[in-house]
Amino acid sequence: MQCIGLKQAKSWPVILAVTISFLAVGCDVLTRKTYQATVALNGKGPLGIAGPPWDGPDGVVLYRTGRNGVICYDAFHSKDLHDRLSAKNGQSVTVEYDTFSDFGRVHGYNVHSVDGMILANGDHVLRDDFAGAAGSASEGLGTSGGDDCWQ
Helix, strand or coil: CHHHHHHHHHHHHHHHHHHHHHHHHHCCEEEEEEEEEEEEECCCCHHHCCCCCCCCCCEEEEEEECHHHCEEEEEEECHHHHHHHHHHCCCEEEEEEEEEEECCEEEEEEEEEECCEECEECCEECCHHHCCEEEEECCCCCCCCHHHHCC
């Protein structure tokens, strides 16, 4: 029995190292994802997502279709972003997201860039007006959730 105890005593550092490695690899992983999103300015967008409070002169809503027809959107009050996108109202632009995930499941994100304009780097948003609101919406009896937005 003493040999068994000695083997177990020697193996705990290996088990601890494997556990820490597993957690370090799978927790809070930063990934950049790129999508095409439609620009909605001045209250024009599906399912009322671009309505109040996003219908003001500096309101910007970016929306795209996720899984199961869910509409995923990000909304901002930013004059600079509005001015940058004013000629692209109703058109698609490239949006890059910095996503944070644990074991493959996204638990948070920032919009990294819109049409080449940098808004955030990782978890650091460059300006207060670049920290928008986000959500998802669906028509009918179905439900929508954050997981529907990350394909």
